[in-house]
Amino acid sequence: MRKKTFLFFLLGLMVMLCLAVPAWANGPSIGPVTPATVNINQEFDVNVEVNNVINLAAVEFKLSYDPNILEALSVTKGVPAKAMVFKDDITTGLVWFASTITNQADVYTGSDVVAVVKFRAKEEVGSSTLALSNTVLGYWDASGTGAIPHNILPAATVNVVQIVVPTVQTNAATGITTNSATLNGEITNTGGENCDQRKFQYRQQGAGTWIDAGVQTGTFGTGAFSFALTGLTEGTGYEYKAMAHNSANWGEGSVVQFTTNSEPQVLDININLNPAEDISFTRPLTITGTATGPGADNVAWQVEIKDGDVVIASHTPANGPNFTWEYSPVEGLPIVGSYSVRVVATPEAGAPVEKVVPFNIYNYPLKITDLNIVNNGATHTLSGTVTNLENSSQPVVGICQVTGPDGSVVFLEPAAQITVDALGSQTIVFTFNTPQAAGTYKAELFIWLLNDGIRTVGTPKDTTFLI
Structure with missing residues (x-):
């Protein structure tokens, strides 16, 4: 029907x-x-x-x-x-x-x-x-x-x-820098149909695993393509190949090698200060300089000791790859101060290289290196560590002064004189009671020498505590 x-x-x-x-x-x-x-x-x-x-x-x-x-x-x-x-x-x-x-x-x-x-x-x-x-x-x-x-x-x-894999040519890399390069390739024959993907693979020379880069998906006929590859290592050899894909499979070009650039070598200097603090006319500063790189074998050195922008001492070592200079501050310099060493190294060819390294002068034999206070109700214990910077023993008297919230002195007392061994340390301890008025108190430790009058042998140090 x-x-x-x-x-x-x-x-x-x-x-x-x-x-x-x-x-x-x-x-x-x-x-x-x-x-x-x-x-x-x-x-x-x-x-x-x-x-x-x-x-x-x-x-x-x-x-x-x-x-x-x-x-x-x-x-x-x-x-x-x-x-x-x-x-x-x-x-x-x-x-x-x-x-x-x-x-x-x-x-x-x-x-x-x-x-x-x-x-x-x-x-x-x-x-x-x-x-x-x-x-x-x-x-x-x-x-x-x-x-x-x-x-x-x-x-x-x-x-x-009869579709076959594309024919691909790998061209030389361009735009090579220390960490990047442009990879170049060309599809010279699509193999019978347009390609649906193209890419590069790269690796470090001698490495086993290829890494994909610049993968593109679309419709591609014959023609050149490229990819800017970044994140490479300076002065390193790489190899890569261009690739294209159709329904038959991947076609790939030959492997091409390139090497990333290296930064141009320049003169460099290393400056070492020993010690870098607590310098005095009895504790000289040893300055060493070492040059590396092009022209290091015959460097002309210039060394300056500076107080801010003012040059207070200078030295011209012999030409060569390194130098050593021992600087002793004069007694007339401030007792405590911050200074710097400026070193200029000039090679036979090329630009001079300059470095500035700070140090401090401390024209005292002793130094308070630690200060602590322990509160136990109305009783307070102040302890300070005194370090001898000299190669001979040093007598010292510690004096503790405590001021209240209004600035008035509520405690002032010296300790018995002690002797600190050469390059050694000793602890001075004070125990005191203070009024119970609430507020912030300041405890200071002074180190003096009382023979033939009062003479400061180190900078004071202070700490605060609450009542």
Whole structure:
């Protein structure tokens, strides 16, 4: 019954095609859409598409192809979605397809695929034309059924090729710096179809693992491509290759090597002070300088001792790669002060190199190196460590002074004189009670020598505590 209904429907369409029918707006059409290139043995789809149809109810077409190049495998319907397929014959060189709906509500309006024909490319390289003929498009609306005047779009051609991996050339790296380089490559032959990826791989010379760089995904024909590679190591050898991919696999160029630049070598100097603090006329400062790099064997040295911007002493060592100078401050310098050593090294060729290193002068024999206070209710214990900087023993008297929140002295007492061995240390301890007025108190330790009057033998040190 269905077949009979379909035959009557198609007969009606053929009659309508013979009648004068006004042109349809927007130009209804039907035609095949196929990939331009396929690989041998590759399966692919050809879409038969309609455009700008209104109330489409029935479709019929014949699609011819070259059976020496292609093999038709199957045909499936598209729109109208609820159409019934009455013919899906596949014969040598021809696909015959027909479908129709049985309910007017199922008509289709628009542009879409009415059938999908699956092909397989045979093992012979060549091309096949896919052309439609005997096409019928039928409508069904409130006025009844009839033929849709339409255009048959031009035949499509599919080329069957044997796709091989792309041919890629690796070109020399450019823009080489200490930590970067531009990698260059070129696709010289796509292998039968456009490439879908291209990239570089690189590694340090002698390393085992390749690292991807500059990966691009898209559609790429022949032509050059490049990538700016950064994060490299100075003065290091690298190797890389350009690569491109198609459906056959990756093609790669030859391996090209390059070496990152090295920073130009320049003269450098190292200055060492021993010791770097507590210098006095009895504890001289030993200054050593060492030059490395180009021209280091015959450096002209200039050494200055500076108090701020004022040069208070200078020395010109003999030319050579290093020097040693022992500087003893004069007794007239301030008892405590910050100074610096400025050293200029001038090679026979090239620019001078300058370095400045600070040190301090301390013209006392003793130094308070630690000060602590322990509070136990109203009783407080102050302990200070006194260090002898000299190579001979030193007598000393420690004096503790405590001032209250208002600045008044609440405790002042000397300790018994002690003797601190050469380069040794001793602890001076004071225990005192203070008024219970709340506030911040300051405890100070002075170190004096009381023989022949009072003489300071070290800078005082203070700490604070709360009541």
